Amino acid sequence: MSIIKKSSYEHYLQDVDVPNLYKDIFPYSDVPKVAFNQIQVPMDLPENIWITDTTFRDGQQSMPPYSAEQIIRIFDYLHELDNNSGIIKQTEFFLYTEKDRRAAQVCMERGYKFPEVTSWIRANKEDFKLVKEMCIKETGMLMSCSDYHIFKKLNVSRQKAMDMYLSIVEEALKNGIRPRCHLEDITRADFYGFVVPFVNRLMELSKEANVPIKVRVCDTLGLGVPYGGTALPRSVQGLIHGLRTNCAVPSECIEWHGHNDFNAVVSNSTTAWLYGASSINTSLLGIGERTGNCPLESMIFEYAQLKGTTGNMKLHVITELAEYFSKEMKYDIPPRTPFIGSQFNxxxxxxxxxxxxxxxxxxxxxxxxxxxxxxxxxxxxxxxxxxxxxxxxxxxxxxxxxxxxxxxxxxxxxxxxxxxxxxxxxxxxxxxxxxxxxxxxxxxxxxxxxxxxx
Incomplete structure (x- = not known):
């Protein structure tokens, strides 16, 4: 006897008048709380997992601006490190300055299969023009999903935010560009009241257009926790499992983007892989906003431990990259940083x-x-x-x-x-x-x- 599994769930947008800020979990005047619901979800490591890179976006906005020559050299290093294994699948670029556009253009002209050049924009049509002009095949689009952002930053209703996001996704699909939707601040968002109905609509558009729409799960303040039995919105396991089961998002279309504010960025990222996300977004040396992003080099070693191989990657390039950042970029690497610090071994x-x-x-x-x-x-x-x-x-x-x-x-x-x-x-x-x-x-x-x- 086979078990019938429910494959779709009817969750409708809850267009509330008062924002849900989860003040019982995020009191602000105190340290955030971890709430438990004791619900255990199954581990579901995808057959294919990848690393993506945000060194030229989240990494660059946390450092003195990189020169075009530095961006191109680091891009070459990433390609050499990946060595056509396809493990470092993509890297994303800003397009707002002439310097960044020139660097992105040169990197595209390299003709490398990996990492693929993608872009990052705000979810508006003016930004989208830059993507069309560059003929970039995939772009990330910022789509804030917590009420902190919708009510306090955008100053709109949930319905208006959702409509705005969907309109730019439709614009991308009309122009043959793959959308990657960055669900900013998801670890403080109303999962069933906003995230699920929004992502369900994205999956409908994906099906209608026969184009994969990616969902980037953004732990913007590093509030995610990796362990089982924790409640949403902080549960990494629950978020990834929920997108898979409530929204039927394919693993290959789920990407985790974490920050290290609570010192858990690597364990959270690995947990996202283990529970169904195919891609983990990283930056070289973990450089990023505030305490940083997930270090690309750390996830290579997480990949190696989970999969038992690194394919034909050239791992010694990690050392060369660290030396380049130290000497050329004048970046001070803490000496005890795993794999790259001067004192790590x-x-x-x-x-x-x-x-x-x-x-x-x-x-x-x-x-x-x-x-x-x-x-x-x-x-x-x-x-x-x-x-x-x-x-x-x-x-x-x-x-x-x-x-x-x-x-x-x-x-x-x-x-x-x-x-x-x-x-x-x-x-x-x-x-x-x-x-x-x-x-x-x-x-x-x-x-x-x-x-x-x-």
Missing amino acids: VTRAGIHADGILKDEEIYNIFDTDKILGRPVVVAVNQYSGLAGIAAWINTYYRLKDGDKIDKKDPRVAEMKEWVDEQYAEGRTTIIGNNELELLMDRIMPEINEKNRAS
């Missing part, structure tokens, strides 16, 4: 260094040298001991197998004696690599000479 603790000396797999997350071009590094300080100094020598000079220096080597003891003297005299900082190199010149000159020769 540096160990200082003596007991950890001893483990690395025996086998770096003990205290390194994966072969960071092979995958990212970032060998594990041991920093030397007052707690390093013999093991820490030996581990620094072996990791810094990339010594392998029989060439490795043992912590029992008397030359290591000589180096430790020098280190101990530094701290006995009141030093409080770590010993720099340049200082240790000079020490090696005196105690183990053959290693330095071999390193310079190579």
Whole structure:
């Protein structure tokens, strides 16, 4: 006996006179609350999942404006990183300045399949003219959906907001442009009173035009929570599952866009994948409004863990991109940032260094040298001991197998004696690599000479 599943739900727009601001959850004068309803929804990881990029939109509006040359170079890096795997599927551009339009045009002329160039506009016909002039095939359109935005920012009714949004979607469809509807502030929106009836109408238009209409689920203030049993509107699981079941939005047309205000952007994004969204919107290094967007590089490693592969992506380009942002863009990367920070795979603790000396797999997350071009590094300080100094020598000079220096080597003891003297005299900082190199010149000159020769 088969089970009959209800595939459509009749939810009508609730055109309320008084905005629903969920003040019991968002009191403003206090920290937001997490409400639980104990409803568990099924995990539903799509067969195909992707990463999209907003470095040139949300990322750029949080930094000094990028030059056209910088945008084009970063776009080339994204293509090289993806390496035609199709995992980094799209990237979006502003079109408001001549500089941004020129950069977008050059990037389109590159002819890359991935990432595809898309655009971002406000939901009005003046902005839409820019998309038509550029002949861009898909554009994102800002469609605020919480009463905070509809009543307080747009100063219109829910019905008028919905009509305005639908008119620009219809305009896009008439011109053969794929609409991507950005449901801004959905984690404070009335899901059944506005979001569901609006998205149901979008799906009707999609069916009539035989054109996929994408829905970007925008956690504008980072208020989403990833765990099960939480109530709407904050439940990431509930939002994605609700769009799938109440609105029949295909997974490939659902995209999650998160912010990191409550330090949950990566876990929220992964949860969106796990519960039915095919795309996660990211920015390089997580650069974005306030605390930032979901880091693209982090989602690559989430993808790898969920799918067991990164296809033919060139992950060492992540390191090159970080260096480009640091040197060319003068962007200060926090040193302990996962995967890209200068200290992300540096160990200082003596007991950890001893483990690395025996086998770096003990205290390194994966072969960071092979995958990212970032060998594990041991920093030397007052707690390093013999093991820490030996581990620094072996990791810094990339010594392998029989060439490795043992912590029992008397030359290591000589180096430790020098280190101990530094701290006995009141030093409080770590010993720099340049200082240790000079020490090696005196105690183990053959290693330095071999390193310079190579």
